[in-house]
Amino acid sequence: MIRIKKNNPLLIFTVVLGLLVFLHGLGIIRPLENALLFLVKPVSSKLYVWGAGISSSYSENREKTDLLSEINRLQQSVSVLTIQDSHWREVEGENEKLRSQLNFVAANKFQVVLANIIAKEEVFSATEDSRDLVIDRGQKDGLRLDYGVLSPDGAIIGKIVEVSDSSSRICLVTSPGCQLAASLQNEDKTKGITDGNLGLTINMNYIPQLEKIALGDMVITSGLGGNIPRGLVIGKVSEVKSESNEVWQAAIIEPLVNLNDLTVVSVVIP
Amino acid sequence: MFKKVGQILIFAAICLVASNLQFAFISSLPGAFNQINLGLMLLVFILFFFGAKAALFFIFSFGFLMDTFSFQFFGFYFICLAAAAVASYLILENWLTNKSLYSFWVLFLAATLVYNLAAVILAFFAVNFQGLPGFLTLSFWRNVFYQSAWNILAAALFFNISVALAKRFQPFFLEKKGGL
Numbered sequence: 429m430i431r432i433k434k435n436n437p438l439l440i441f442t443v444v445l446g447l448l449v450f451l452h453g454l455g456i457i458r459p460l461e462n463a464l465l466f467l468v469k470p471v472s473s474k475l476y477v478w479g480a481g482i483s484s485s486y487s488e489n490r491e492k493t494d495l496l497s498e499i500n501r502l503q504q505s506v507s508v509l510t511i512q513d514s515h516w517r518e519v520e521g522e523n524e525k526l527r528s529q530l531n532f533v534a535a536n537k538f539q540v541v542l543a544n545i546i547a548k549e550e551v552f553s554a555t556e557d558s559r560d561l562v563i564d565r566g567q568k569d570g571l572r573l574d575y576g577v578l579s580p581d582g583a584i585i586g587k588i589v590e591v592s593d594s595s596s597r598i599c600l601v602t603s604p605g606c607q608l609a610a611s612l613q614n615e616d617k618t619k620g621i622t623d624g625n626l627g628l629t630i631n632m633n634y635i636p637q638l639e640k641i642a643l644g645d646m647v648i649t650s651g652l653g654g655n656i657p658r659g660l661v662i663g664k665v666s667e668v669k670s671e672s673n674e675v676w677q678a679a680i681i682e683p684l685v686n687l688n689d690l691t692v693v694s695v696v697i698p
Numbered sequence: 699m700f701k702k703v704g705q706i707l708i709f710a711a712i713c714l715v716a717s718n719l720q721f722a723f724i725s726s727l728p729g730a731f732n733q734i735n736l737g738l739m740l741l742v743f744i745l746f747f748f749g750a751k752a753a754l755f756f757i758f759s760f761g762f763l764m765d766t767f768s769f770q771f772f773g774f775y776f777i778c779l780a781a782a783a784v785a786s787y788l789i790l791e792n793w794l795t796n797k798s799l800y801s802f803w804v805l806f807l808a809a810t811l812v813y814n815l816a817a818v819i820l821a822f823f824a825v826n827f828q829g830l831p832g833f834l835t836l837s838f839w840r841n842v843f844y845q846s847a848w849n850i851l852a853a854a855l856f857f858n859i860s861v862a863l864a865k866r867f868q869p870f871f872l873e874k875k876g877g878l
Binding site for chain 1: 714718719721722723724725726727728729731732750751754757758762763765766767768769770772773776777780784817818820821832
C-alpha cells in the first residue's frame, strides 16, 4: 500500500496549485492579479524600453555604425513617405469613386488608444521561433479581440489575439499564424490573406495566376471580415513566387517598420 | 516570529523583482540574451543550497507572478517549474553524491531540458494538438542550447560566490599530523 506522508511536497504542490487554478477560474483572485499588474506595469514598461534600447544598439553595432545610421535615417524617411504615398493613393482612389457616385462619406475615421509595450512573450506552440508583444491596455480601455495595432508611423504591425482586464497580447504580422485580410495596390486590387513567415517577412498566398503583381506594390488591409479598417499599410512586395504550371502564385511582403524597435503602439478601435 | 515574516517578505520581494525582470527586461533583449531563464536559475540555486521546502515556496511565488503577468494559461509556469524541480530533486537525491560545481551543472542541465520539454508539451496540449509538438522543431533545441549555456555560466558564478561566502561548501583536505 502506498503511504502518503503528511508533509509530502508533491502533495502540497498539487493541492495548492489546484486551489489557485480553481480560485483563478472563479475570478476570486482577479483583484489581487489586477493589483499586481497595476503595481508592476510602470516598472515593466521602463524595463522593456531599456531592453529594447539594448536590443536596438546591439543590432546597430553589428554593422558599420555610421553607414547603418544613415541607412536607417533614409529608410525611416522612405517608409514615412511610402506610407503617406500609399495613403494618398488610397484616398485618391476612394475620392474618385465617391465623386463618381456623388456620395461623400468620410473614410478612415477611427479612434486609437495609445499603449506601451511591456513585454515580449514567447509562443511555445509555434512551429518556429516567434514572440508576441504584451501591451499595458486591455478590456477596461475598450480593447477587444482582433483589433488592429499600429506603429507610430501608421503602419499596421499586428492584431490583438488575447485580452485581459488591463493588458493585451498582440501577434506581429511577421509571426506564423498571424493572419490579416489584405489587398494589393495594383491594377487588379488583388485580395488575399497575409500570414507571418519566420518572424521576418509576410506571405500572401493563393493569389490567382492571372493577377499582375509587381515588386514594390503596396499591401494594405482590405477591411474584410473583422475589426480592422481598410487602408492600413502592411508592407510592400519584395518577391513574387509564380510558376506557370501552378494555379496560385504567392507574394513575399516586407514590413515597412522595424518591429523590434517598437516601444509605443496605438490600437485602432473601429 | 518577526524574523520569519521579514524573511518571507524579502523572499517575496526577490520573486517580484526577478519575475518582472524576466517578463519585461530579459524578454526584450536581443538574440541569445533573451533565452536567459532567471526563474530556473534561482529555482535550482534554491533547491541546491536551501532544500526542497524553500524551492516549493519559490515555485509558488515566482510561478504565481509569472502566471499573472503572462498570457499562457494559468498554472503554466507552476507546472514547468515544478517539473524542473522534481527532476533536479530526484537527480540530487539519488544520483549525485556530493555538492560540487559539477553536480550543480548536471542539475542545471537537467532542469533546463525538463522545463523546456514541459513548456512545449503543455503548449501543445493548450492548442488541442495542432501542428507539431515544439520539441520536434530546430528552434526548440537551439533555445535549449542557449539556455543551457547561460545556466552553466550562472551556475559557475553562483557556486563560486556561495563557496566564497559560506564555509560549508569550501573544500577541505585530511592531513596526517606529524608524519612525513
